Amino acid sequence: MIESSPRNLLAALALLSTSAGAAVATEVRITEPGGDNSAVKAVESAALTVRTVANEEATAQDIYSAALADYSRIVGALYARGYYGPVVNIRLDGREASYIAPLSVPSSIGVVEIKVQTGPAFTFSRAEIGPLAPGTVLPDGFAAGKPAESGLIRQAASAGVEAWRAASHAKAEISGQRIAANHRNATLSADLKLSPGPAVTFGKLVIEGDSRVRRKRLHDIAGLPEGDPFDPEKLEDSADRLRKTGAFRSVRLAEAETLAPDDSMDITLEVVDDKPRRFGFGAELYSQEGLSLSSFWMHRNLLGGAERLRFDLEISGVGGADDGGEDFSLNGLFERPATFDPDTGLYVLAGIKRDNEPNYTEDSSKFGFGLTHDFSDRLSARSGLLLNYSDIRDDLGERYMYHAMFPTALTWDGRESDLDTRNGFYLNLQATPLLGLGGEAEDGAQIKADMRAYRGIGERLVLAGRLQIGSILEASAQGVPSDLLFFSGGGGTVRGQPYQSLAVELDNGDEIGGRSFIGLSAEARMGVTRSIGVVAFADAGFIGPNSWMDDGKWHSGAGLGLRYDTGIGPIRFDVAAPMGGGTGDGVQFYIGIGQAF
Known part of the structure; x- marks a missing residue:
């Protein structure tokens, strides 16, 4: 245990060592007369001896080696805080470690004493670097009169070089430096000379x-x-x-x-x-919808040009408590990067699907192709042509339809991670014009928006919010595939409400999907330990019969969740109950991988 104050830090660590030649009980004492809090923390972090003694398998030789390394480690840490006149003593059972010959290390060490006299904190008397490229931004602390932390000199040098590199001078470097400490006045003079070199082309x-x-x-x-x-x-x-x-x-x-x-x-x-072939699987469990199982196989260099071929198989609704049955889908996707230009890719897809949902059954198949384009590392777009056939049975009757669809999407992804982010913003806008080709298909369009925002507060708390909007334009509910209509309830919309429990009620009491949708979600995610977190959340959803958000109904749900961080993403367990809307009762639970959004 280490006890510290701004004036004095006394550390005592009593640790048992079971290795041959180790100290039976080694005590570490760290003393810093006159040191302030920043100096105290600097020495604590830099002292390798403390961590070595904490290792039960450490021998006396290990402690001796760590003590020798700590002279330069502690001095470097204090330089970084602006202390350029420190005196460091490290004694092993009363003997200065630097005076002990390597072949004279005792077989056991009882006490390690680290005594540090920091001396005065230095300030910059001069802080100059040049010549600078236009627009160079130097660290604020690199100026006369500011604390002379050594890290600021390195940051200024790096900023100067990188600014010239950004201006096409790839071989810019520090060509000279004059750094002098005046111990009488406790000041440091730093003068760095940059050599930009010629402007360079690729x-x-x-x-x-x-x-x-x-x-x-x-x-x-x-x-x-x-x-x-x-x-x-x-x-x-x-x-x-x-x-x-x-x-x-x-x-x-x-x-x-x-x-x-x-x-x-x-x-x-x-x-x-990398290995060209990869196989994986996943599972999610919801109390209402049942078990969902998925697997994929892909080849990452199909034709020798980094082309990717992927097949996805999913079976969902297994053992579900809703009125639907098992759903099945099989999809194939071929992607070719760098088509037409380095940032444009080509994709070709095909798939078959059977949806056994509480309010409809639909068998469908699709084939399409399109292009993707990355405008930056955050902004991307995709657009294509999709031919779709649907055979539908719902409360409006049985019908089939052929559509030509033109799905287009624009995505801004400013998140740190797509599985578990702390800060950032995500926006996905989709517009899919529909051209009826046969059956009861109607012309129209589907538009959707998905907006998410994340804000970390302190080390443990993350606030997250999500807004979803959807609408079917021009076409009636009878003239588009049922999976393009909107339902609310269950994971992905309103937790705590039964799956797809909110729909549009017809005059005879039957239900179909809506032509408009709003989804709202808010979460407070709190870390409890390094790997365990808890979540409080509330969701709300709206479904309307018209293209615009009027004449519809709302429902809501709220609950608590548990997260376990696996290193690649959290395992999610949520429990929720209805809060309003009259579309369900009881408690629902949800198990999956990754945050809810």
């Missing part, structure tokens, strides 16, 4: 090593802009494009050490292929 992409992906395709996917002014962001974009394919275990782009006579710079690419 040279050739040089591929090294072997890969199952063809070299031409590596060039196409990377999209390195040969001949353009050097830009570190464009270099990172090239690496990101290669990583997004999923075909590689690692991607490395390295700048050539020397420039060509025309000041161009070649870039070396090294990739390590």
